[in-house]
Amino acid sequence: MTDPDTTAAPDPRDEAAARGLVDALETLRARLGALRLPLETPGVGAARADLHQAVDQLDDYLLPRLRAERAPLLVVVGGSTGAGKSTLVNSLLGEPVSAPGVLRPTTRAPVLVHHPLDARWFTTDRVLPGLARVTSSGRLPDTPPTGAPGASDRSPAPTHASDVGRTGVRGTPDMSGAEGAAALRLVASEALPQGLALLDAPDIDSVETANRELSAQLLGAADLWLFVTTAARYADAVPWDLLGQAARRRAQVAIVLDRVDPGAEVVADDLRRMTVEHGLGDARVFVLGEAAEQGPGALVDGLLPEAAVAEVATWLSGLGGDPEARARVIAATRDGVVDDLVRRAVALAETADGQEVADARLRDAVRRYHAEALEQVEVATSDGALLRGEVLARWQDFVGTGEFFRSVEAGVGRVRDAVVRFFRGRPKEAPQVEQAIAHGLESVILDAAEQAAERTFAAWRSDGAGAALLDGLDLARVPAALRTEVAEQIRGWQEDVLALVREQGESRRGTARAVSFGVNALGVSLMVIVFASTAGLTGAEIGIAGGTAIVAQKLLEAVFGDEAVRRLAAQAKERLNGRVDAVLRGQAARYTAQLDALGTQETGADGVRDAAHRVAAAARAERAARSVPTEGVTRPWSGGLLRGAGTFRAPEAPAGPGEPPTADEAAPARRGGWWSRRRSRREEGDR
The missing domain is CATH 1.20.1440 (de novo design (two linked rop proteins))
Structure with missing residues (x-):
C-alpha cells in the first residue's frame, strides 16, 4: 500500500x-x-x-x-482479567467507547479507537487483515448513570455496542455484532489526536482460549504496548511471559499499575525492579492510585478522575501529536x-x-527391517529348507526312484528318451508339486512380512516422532489381504518359470519335442533347483535330502545343458526376489505413506x-x-x-484524509495534550 x-x-x-x-x-x-x-x-x-x-x-x-510507515501509531492496551483496561481507555477519551462488565471475559471483541481523519488506515486490511471490521458510532448507548454501580470494570456494567456498519476483510465473514471474537470494532473519536490509535484488547488470561490467542495476536500488531496490571496481580506469571516476549523483540512498552492503595508505593518500586530483571528497564511505569477519600473504585460518570489519568494522557498525546516522537517509537x-x-x-x-x-530415521527403520525380511526369504528359498516336508513328498511322488532315476544315472542319451516317456505318462503329478511349492513359499513370505511389521512398529513406537504417527493405525500386523496378494505373486512367479522353460525350449530344436510334452515338469524341476542352489552350486554340493535336487539338475541338464540350467536358475531366482521385494515394499509403504503425506523429507x-x-x-x-x-x-x-512532557509540537490536521498539510499547517506550533484540550472544552461548556 x-x-x-x-x-x-x-x-x-x-x-x-x-x-x-x-x-x-x-x-x-x-x-x-x-x-x-x-x-x-x-x-x-x-x-x-x-x-x-x-x-x-x-x-x-x-x-x-x-x-505504510506514516500510518497512525497503534497503542494496544492489554492486561489481565479485571485489570481495568477498558475503564482506562474510556477515561483517557472522556467517554465510554469500550464496554467493561462483570462477566469475564469482559472485552469479547477488540475495540480500536482512532481519530475520524485516520479511519482510512483501519477500515482496510492494512493492519490485522484476518479480522472483520465493525464500525461503531462511538459512545456506548445505555451507559449507567453517574456514580451508579456497574459503571466500569472496577464496578462492572453490561456489555453493549452500537453497530452502524460492518466491513468484512479478506473474505472474513461479516460479524453480526461487536461481540464476535473475530471482529474488530472501530470507533472514531475526536478525543484522540490524529496519528494515534488505541486498541482495547481481550484479557491475556481469559478463560476462553480464542480470547487469549487474539490478545496475543493484537499485542504482536502493536507499535506500543500499554500494559495494565494491578497492585494485587502485577507479579502474575502470565503477564510476565508476554512481557518477556516483548523484551526479546524489543517492543516498546509502558506499564500502568492500577489500584495502588495510598502508602503502598513500594509495590510500584517492586514492579520497576521486575521490569529491569525482565529486560524492560526502559519501560515507563504509571501508577494509578485508589483515592482514599472517595473509597476504592470511586468513579466519576463511570470514568477515573482526570487527575488519575492525566499523566498517561499527557504522555500519549505527546507521542501521538509529535511526528518525530511517533516515528521513533514505530522504528524502534x-x-x-x-x-x-x-x-x-x-x-x-x-x-x-x-x-x-x-x-x-523413521524411514531407515522401515527400510532396514523390510530389507532384513527380503534377505530372510532369499535365505529360506536357497538353503533347501523348502525341499522338505510336503514339497519333498510331492516331488518324490512325481519322479519316483525306479526306472526314471536309473535312466538319469545311465547317461544323457537315455535320459532324453526317458524324459519323453516320463512326460507322456505322468504329467498329472506336476501341479501337485507346484501347489506344495506355493504353500511353502507363502508361509515363508508371510512370516518374513509379519516380522518386519512387528519390528518396524516397535522401532516407531519407541521414537517420539513415530509414536505419534501410529495413533489410530493398525500397523503392528500385516493386513488380512496380504495372503491373497502373496498367493497372486507366487502364481505369477510360477508362470514366469514356465515361460523361461518355453523360451529356452524354443531356442533348442533338439529338445522342443520333449519340452512340448513336459513344460510343467521341467518348470517344477527348475523351481526345485532354485530352492536348492544359487550361483551354479549343484544339489549334490548343497546336499539336499533324498537326492531331490540331483534329479532335477540332471533332468534339466539332459534337456538344456548345464550352462543353460545355471542361467535359467539365476533368472528364476531373480524374478522370485523381485516379486517378494514388491510385496515387502508394499508393506513398507504402509509406514512410509504416513511420512509421505506429511512431506517431511523436504521441509x-x-x-x-x-x-x-x-x-x-x-x-x-x-x-x-x-x-x-x-x-x-x-x-x-x-x-x-x-x-513525554505536557506539551508537544505538531502540525494542524490536514483538510482531509491523505491530503498533505500546507506550509502554514506544517509549521510547528505549541499545543497542549489532547487531555488538556478536552478539559478546556468542558470548562468552556460549564461557563
Missing part, C-alpha cells in the same frame, strides 16, 4: 532500501507459510507456536507497517520485530532440519534459512539508509520510550 500522507519528497536511497526489506520479508513470509512441522520432535510444540506468531507478526504488523518496535523475526526464522529452520532427521528448512539471512541483510541496508540525515528521514532510535 502506498502511503499518501507525506510531507517531504522521499529519499531514493530510503525507498530502495525499504523496498528491498519488504521484498525480503515477503519471500520469508511465503517460505514460512510453506513450512510444516508435523513430526513430534523435541521442542516442536514451541516451534509451532513461534511459526504461528512469526506469520501473524508479518501479516498483522511488519509488512503493513513497512508499506519495527526494528526489534525484524530482528526477532530473523532469530525465529533461523530457529525454525533448525527445527525443520530436525524434522528431516526424524523423517530419515523447506534451507529456503527459510536463506530468506532469514536475506531479511537480516536487507534490514541492515534499510537502517543504514534511514540514518542518512536528509529531510523527512527518521533517524534510528536506540533509547527507551519518550518521557
Whole structure:
C-alpha cells in the first residue's frame, strides 16, 4: 500500500532500501507459510507456536507497517482479567467507547479507537487483515448513570455496542455484532489526536482460549504496548511471559499499575525492579492510585478522575501529536520485530532440519527391517529348507526312484528318451508339486512380512516422532489381504518359470519335442533347483535330502545343458526376489505413506534459512539508509520510550484524509495534550 500522507519528497536511497526489506520479508513470509512441522520432535510444540506468531507478526504488523510507515501509531492496551483496561481507555477519551462488565471475559471483541481523519488506515486490511471490521458510532448507548454501580470494570456494567456498519476483510465473514471474537470494532473519536490509535484488547488470561490467542495476536500488531496490571496481580506469571516476549523483540512498552492503595508505593518500586530483571528497564511505569477519600473504585460518570489519568494522557498525546516522537517509537518496535523475526526464522529452520532427521530415521527403520525380511526369504528359498516336508513328498511322488532315476544315472542319451516317456505318462503329478511349492513359499513370505511389521512398529513406537504417527493405525500386523496378494505373486512367479522353460525350449530344436510334452515338469524341476542352489552350486554340493535336487539338475541338464540350467536358475531366482521385494515394499509403504503425506523429507528448512539471512541483510541496508540525515528521514532510535512532557509540537490536521498539510499547517506550533484540550472544552461548556 502506498502511503499518501507525506510531507517531504522521499529519499531514493530510503525507498530502495525499504523496498528491498519488504521484498525480503515477503519471500520469508511465503517460505514460512510453506513450512510444516508435523513430526513430534523435541521442542516442536514451541516451534509451532513461534511459526504461528512469526506469520501473524508479518501479516498483522511488519509488512503493513513497512508499506505504510506514516500510518497512525497503534497503542494496544492489554492486561489481565479485571485489570481495568477498558475503564482506562474510556477515561483517557472522556467517554465510554469500550464496554467493561462483570462477566469475564469482559472485552469479547477488540475495540480500536482512532481519530475520524485516520479511519482510512483501519477500515482496510492494512493492519490485522484476518479480522472483520465493525464500525461503531462511538459512545456506548445505555451507559449507567453517574456514580451508579456497574459503571466500569472496577464496578462492572453490561456489555453493549452500537453497530452502524460492518466491513468484512479478506473474505472474513461479516460479524453480526461487536461481540464476535473475530471482529474488530472501530470507533472514531475526536478525543484522540490524529496519528494515534488505541486498541482495547481481550484479557491475556481469559478463560476462553480464542480470547487469549487474539490478545496475543493484537499485542504482536502493536507499535506500543500499554500494559495494565494491578497492585494485587502485577507479579502474575502470565503477564510476565508476554512481557518477556516483548523484551526479546524489543517492543516498546509502558506499564500502568492500577489500584495502588495510598502508602503502598513500594509495590510500584517492586514492579520497576521486575521490569529491569525482565529486560524492560526502559519501560515507563504509571501508577494509578485508589483515592482514599472517595473509597476504592470511586468513579466519576463511570470514568477515573482526570487527575488519575492525566499523566498517561499527557504522555500519549505527546507521542501521538509529535511526528518525530511517533516515528521513533514505530522504528524502534519495527526494528526489534525484524530482528526477532530473523532469530525465529533461523530457529525454525533448525527445527525443520530436525524434522528431516526424524523423517530419515523413521524411514531407515522401515527400510532396514523390510530389507532384513527380503534377505530372510532369499535365505529360506536357497538353503533347501523348502525341499522338505510336503514339497519333498510331492516331488518324490512325481519322479519316483525306479526306472526314471536309473535312466538319469545311465547317461544323457537315455535320459532324453526317458524324459519323453516320463512326460507322456505322468504329467498329472506336476501341479501337485507346484501347489506344495506355493504353500511353502507363502508361509515363508508371510512370516518374513509379519516380522518386519512387528519390528518396524516397535522401532516407531519407541521414537517420539513415530509414536505419534501410529495413533489410530493398525500397523503392528500385516493386513488380512496380504495372503491373497502373496498367493497372486507366487502364481505369477510360477508362470514366469514356465515361460523361461518355453523360451529356452524354443531356442533348442533338439529338445522342443520333449519340452512340448513336459513344460510343467521341467518348470517344477527348475523351481526345485532354485530352492536348492544359487550361483551354479549343484544339489549334490548343497546336499539336499533324498537326492531331490540331483534329479532335477540332471533332468534339466539332459534337456538344456548345464550352462543353460545355471542361467535359467539365476533368472528364476531373480524374478522370485523381485516379486517378494514388491510385496515387502508394499508393506513398507504402509509406514512410509504416513511420512509421505506429511512431506517431511523436504521441509523447506534451507529456503527459510536463506530468506532469514536475506531479511537480516536487507534490514541492515534499510537502517543504514534511514540514518542518512536528509529531510523527512527518521533517524534510528536506540533509547527507551519518550518521557513525554505536557506539551508537544505538531502540525494542524490536514483538510482531509491523505491530503498533505500546507506550509502554514506544517509549521510547528505549541499545543497542549489532547487531555488538556478536552478539559478546556468542558470548562468552556460549564461557563
